[in-house]
Amino acid sequence: MRMPPLKSLQVFLSAARHKSFKAAAEELFVTQAAISQQIRILESYFATPLFIRENKQTQLNAQGLRLFPFIENAFEQIKLGVNAVKGEPNANELKVSALHSVTSLLLLPNINIFQEENSEICVQFAPNNNLESFMQNGVDVAIRRGFGEYQGLGSRKLTDDEIILVASPLLVGVDSQDPTEIFTLPLLEDTSSDIQEAINDCCKQFHINKAELRSSIRTTDALPIIQNVLAGQGIAFVSRALVNHNIKMGQLVNVFDYAYASSRALFLVAPEHHFNWPKVQRFEQWAKALFVS
Incomplete structure (x- = not known):
């Protein structure tokens, strides 16, 4: 015929x-x-x-x-x-390298939705705060927070971001409307450069002496900071993208509705040809929907 x-x-x-x-x-x-x-x-x-x-x-x-x-x-x-x-390697296996915070707070709790729609793809996470060698470590795609420019690699923006001041509603004293009282609470401090920019901006906006802040934790890893702020251990400046769900669920509050526009965003990063692979394209579509929701 x-x-x-x-x-x-x-x-x-x-x-x-x-x-x-x-x-x-x-x-x-x-x-x-x-x-x-x-x-x-x-x-x-x-x-x-x-x-x-x-x-x-x-x-x-x-x-x-x-x-x-x-x-x-x-x-x-x-x-x-x-x-x-x-020659797409392992079409039914997807290895994702992501920041520890993104892996634990966003990807793992929601990956069941991706797997329901793509049951033939087995997803393996490789939490890492550094960009790995894609070929050497078999990574298909990575999620990174930055400016979107990675030498020799392609990138796709997942979402813009901003730094917000958050606390658990269970934290004693967090309901105060007096900035002076709020900033006597323990600060779970992320020492990353853009977080520090937000802290400086907030202190200037509310006329607070930064030197008088009571930091109980200092680290560049957002994961333990967010885990501790959820446990009511203090206040913290964090990426909205990482805690937006917790705010919607009432587990955190955005103190004073403070937000600082970050120059950084969340990106999918990979060698450009990886974005032609169906499994990466499906993950990209799902990840973008995750951050929109």
Whole structure:
């Protein structure tokens, strides 16, 4: 049996997904007229229309809806075959290197959602605050906080960030509206440079002498600081991205609603070609949704 042109099927898939010939043309880098021509070829092959064209929107009709899942699956199989030959290593295993804080506070508690949608992928976490050698350590993708520029590597922004002042609502004295009283509480101090910028800014804003702050912990690792602030051990300046969920759950409060716009953001980092791998693309999509929520 003569098969329809592969190009026409690719155009059909794109137009169906976008519900727009114009968007399909942009995705495939062709003209809208070329898209229409390929659809006409396909409809001529089947001797039946596949789309309902109404105003600016394009919808699949009953025959198009019947065809769509088969074409979608066929192209997914083609993609898997190409990746197998092209050499994507361990397509069903994903090794993620992430900051200790990001791994413990965000990834591990939520990874079940990714695995429900991608049950064939086994995820391995490699908590590390330094960028590893991707080839030597078999890392597929990393999550880092910074400016997005990593020599020899590509990056994709997950979310912007800001530094906020937080405390447990159970901490005695945290409900005070007097900054002088709040800043007599123990400070769980992150000595990272951007956190220090926020502390300086906050002290200036509330007329507090930084030298008089009572630091009970000092570290560059956000994880023990957030664990201790959740336990009611003091106040802390932390990345909003790491504690946004805790604030929504009422486990932490943003003291005085203080926020300092950070020049740093959270990024996915990897050799550029890794971002072409389906398993990395799926993880990227999930991670972006995680930070948005």
